[in-house]
Amino acid sequence: MTAAAGTKPGAAPAAPQPDTGGPVLTVSGLTVSVRGDDGERAVVADLSFSLARGETLCIAGESGSGKSMTSLAVMGLLPQPQARVSAGSIRLGDLELTTLGERRMQAIRGNRVAMIFQEPMTSLNPVLSIGRQLIEAIEAHTDLSGSEARASAIEALKAVRIPEAESRLKQFPHELSGGMRQRVMIAMALALKPDVLIADEPTTALDVTVQGEVLELLRDLQREQGTAVILITHDMGVVAEMANRVIIMRNGRMVEQGSVADIFERPQVDYTRELLAAVPKMGTGRANAAAKPAEPAKPAAVAQVRDLHVRFDLHGGFFGRVTRRVHAVEGVSFSIAPNETLSLVGESGCGKSTTAKALAGLLPYSGDIAVGERNLAGLGRDERKAVRRDIQMIFQDPYASLDPRMRVGELVAEPLLIHNIGTPKERTDRVAALFERVGLSADQMERYPHEFSGGQRQRICIARALALRPKLIIADESVSALDVSVQARVLQLLKELQNEFGVAYLFISHDMAVVENISDRVAVMYLGQIVEMGTRDQIFANPRHPYTRRLIEAVPVPDPARRRPRFARLHSEIASPVRRVGDPPAKLDLRDIGDGHLVAAH
Incomplete structure (x- = not known):
């Protein structure tokens, strides 16, 4: 019997109820040990839980708590020989997995137990096309013919809203965005309808609307197949x-477990209460608006963007002629004032990051970009270099942004060296002051990036961005990969630095709750164009464009009592910004509906 048995059509519960039969997965006294220079230590200690058919068990906690090591142990994918299951049992039904040989484990892995990994780029083979990898996974565990496996692969890609699914089969992982790669991983895991699905941060890199649709897809799978999910x-x-x-883990141990209602309404330990308190909630940003000092007068803009266009030509045909063109950014205009945070929001491919890169001088563009009073289009190389001191970027992945061969003190000082600012001692003193300001100590300057946590590395990136005392910092998904408590501390740090230095932020994010908490103004982008722009209160309290309303409605509320009955999935493909040469997209006209609230006709 599936978890949806007995429910009426169209009235399925938001979270399918588990089967009351025997557990499909049982973990007893699991201990995972890792060998290091100082001997062996347990990264997961004495963990026990069971999983019923159709049940969703969430394992939550900060980085290093043992969540991912638990999932790797269940999958039999612990890195050998450094890590091993040193004690305990993992049973899939009546089958003990810890003593199973690799050949038998391969038959189970991906078929009866599947996993969606957090980082798709390291999980997909870079030299094989998406289609080959997906079809091979289906053929390895089914008796389908090649054409049937291909049809199944296309359906799996369509199920996770990948546009032009059939043509995507020929593409390689590097040709897809991060969100697209994650959808491919989800499609690969769901294609075989496993008994147990382990989803390790499956929606971290996804837009809020795609996240809602993927979560609804997981619920559908549970209703139809009784799949048990470890999230x-x-x-x-x-x-x-x-x-x-829910299981709450910390430092490799389970500190609390219970029903989702008990964990949210009646948490028993301080750590759980701290995690819940750090969650950004919709509405709290507007409630705390008075915390930021009001500007007495509107100063001159730090940056002005007027009629920005960014297009990429696609070559095709036998002679490689330009047949199609990506209209990544089409006619975008906005300005940012000192001490102001303007957020760009929208789904992957809408042009947010492309706009930011054009503003930072990293992409060719047409239109006008002025920093201060100087238009970048009319400047020479040296003048452009001077202007770019005023614009710095904080990227999504701090580890990929920092050279692993350099000490972090050298990395923060590097912009000063490039622009020939100060003597060596003056640079060292400024870097030490920056480290102290972002919550690190000066004696940590001699360490390397790998010696820091993810949150600390992002603080180093913030210090590097502040080194030149810029007027504008572009934060491109700068907190999306961080734990919720670390994210809260980094966001608070950004607010404090803004109040202290008067720096402006262009904040790019797909997390609408974070955007609502940090923004002064918000611009909503769709297919390279702004469809709505206004103050935070205008956008979140009175969204007027259907796309804006859909983004806000897609935000999951951290309250199980307010669960949505269903999230409406789109059955059509996502619109594409690719056009034939000579066929420009329709130009959207923004209309002021009052007090600077701009909305495109729809």
Whole structure:
């Protein structure tokens, strides 16, 4: 019997209820040990839980708590010989997995137990096309013919809303965005309809609307197949939306477990209460608006963007002629004042990051970009270099942004060296002051990036961005990969630095709750164009464009009592910004509906 048995059509519960039969997965006294220079230590200690058919068990906690090591142990994918299951049992039904040989484990892995990994780029083979990898996974565990496996692969890609699914089969992982790669991983895991699905941060890199659709897809799978899900996440909104039961882990140990209602309404330990308190909630940003000092007068803009266009030509045909063109950014205009945060929001491919890169001088563009009073289009090389001191970027992945061969003190001082600012001692003193300001100590300047946590590395990136005392910092998904408590501390740091230095932020994010908490103004982008722009209160309290309303409605509420009955999935493909040469997209006209609230006709 599936978890949806007995429900009326169209009235399925938001979270399918587990089967009351025997557990499909049982973990007893699991201890995972890792060998290091100082001997062996346990990264997961004495962990026990069971999983019923059709149940969703969420494992939550900060980085290093043992969540991912638990999932790797269940999958039999612990890195050998450094890590091993040193004690305990993992049973899939009546089958003991810890003593199973690799050949038998391969038959189970991906078929009866599947996993969606957090980082798709390291999980997909870079030299094989998406289609080959997906079809091979289907053929390895089924008796389908090649054409049937291909048709199944296309359906799996369509199920996770990948546009032009059939043509995507020929593409390689590097040709897809991060969100697209994650959808491919989800499609690969769901294609075989496993008994147990382990999802390790499956929606971290996804837009809020795609996240809602993927979560609904997981619920559909549970209703239809009775699939049991282990969901590993630091997004407590997703936990509230999906979980039947919750395990809270810290330092390799389970500190609390219970039903989702008990964890959110009656947490028993301080750590759980701290995690829940750090969750950004919709509405709190507007409630705390008075915390930021009001500007007495509107100063001159730090940056002005007028009629910005960014297009990329696609070559095709036998002679490689330009047949199609990507209209990545089409006619975007906005300005940013000192001490102001303007957020760009929208789904992957809408042009947010392309706009930011054009503003930072990293992409060719047409239109006008002025920093201060100087238009970048009319400047020479040396003048452009001087202007770019005023614009710095904080990227999504701090580890990929920092050279692993350089000490972090050298990395923060590097912009000063490039622009020939100060003597060596003056640079060292400024870097030490910056480290202190972002919550690190000066004696940590001699360490390397790998010696820091993810949150600390992002603080180093913030210090590097501040080194030149810029007027504008572009934060491109700068907190999306961080634990919720670390995210809260980094966001608070950004606010403090803004109040202290008067720096402006162009904040790019797909997390609408974070955007609502940090923004002064918000611009909503769709297919390279702005469809709505206004103050935070105008956008979140009175969204007027249907696309804006859909983005806000897609945000999971960190309260299990307010679970959505269903999230409406789109059955059509996502619109594409690719056009034939000579066929420009329709130009949107923004209309002021009052007090500077701009909305495109729809």
